[in-house]
Amino acid sequence: MVEQTAEPAPAAPRSAAGAAGKSIAEAYVRIAGLDKTYHSERGDVEALRGIDLDIRSGEFISILGPSGCGKSTLLKCIAGLEDLTAGDVAIRGQAVVEPPLDTGIVFQRDVLLDWRSVIDNILLPIEFARLRTADWREKALELLHLFELEAFADRYPWELSGGMRQRVAICRGLIRDPALLLMDEPFGALDAITRDELNLELERIWEATHKTIVFITHSIPEAVFLSGRVVVMSRNPGQIVEVMDIELDRPRALDIRETPAFAHYVGHIREIFEGLGVMKRGR
Secondary structure (H helix, E strand, O other): OOOOOOOOOOOOOOOHHHHOOOOOOEEEEEEEEEEEEOHHHHHHHHEEEHHHEEOOOOOOEEEEEEOOOHHHHHHHHOOOOOOOEEEEEEOOOOOOOOOOOOOOEEEOOOOOOOOOOOOHHHHHHHHHHOOOOOHOHHHHHHEEEHHOOOOOOOOOOOOHHHOOOOOHHHHHHOOOOOOOEEOOOOOOOOOHHHHHHHHHHHHHHHHHHHHHEEEEEHHHHHHHHOOOOEEEEEEEOEEEEEEEOOOOOOOHHHHHHHHHOOOOOHHHHHHHHHHOOOOOOOO
């Protein structure tokens, strides 16, 4: 059981520039002056404006904001899946101009292929990279063991529960042992109990590997529970309004959510959203 009884001092607001204060040599991911505008015949839509953020190696960082604030767009920019309107994204000092090889992605929907077995779904990135799947089969089985799914290696996705399917999707994201894992609301469609279980599993995986994880979520408690830092975004267009350090002991158990320190962080983020008009103030 993790106990956290001392309530921390309120987190001081940081500007986006302040959040990106590390040198590029110290930042694993550097985002500088990022703007993203979508152009169409019906008019331009500005999704992101002036995003500055450094992400340290081995950090678990969550990006939190209301629907339509550009969280997923920001993740796609880091992943090299979207062209930038302005600014730069660099990983290990190299500009991102295409999907980086050392990066895994887990989407909100598991996007599993129902006609392929579980293990063949996990090995799909290996096929895309034109590598020998036989050389990676043992790694896939190790990941299934890690998520307690080894008995389902030869089953098909339609035979699995939603939580099991999402575990398979995470295994697929980890198959090439990426240093950077990008996760776009991976638990958003799951029931509360399954979501709690996967939060604990993700916490365990991060504790064991210390991979750099960028996690997109709508859930304030989820962001606080998982993260070392939480990036809070406004909407229309998406901008960073605050970056909070989450100073809670690790490893974290679910009962940490009942502590005053946890409640402080959740309350502070809610106050930010209330001030932005995203959430209504309680009476």
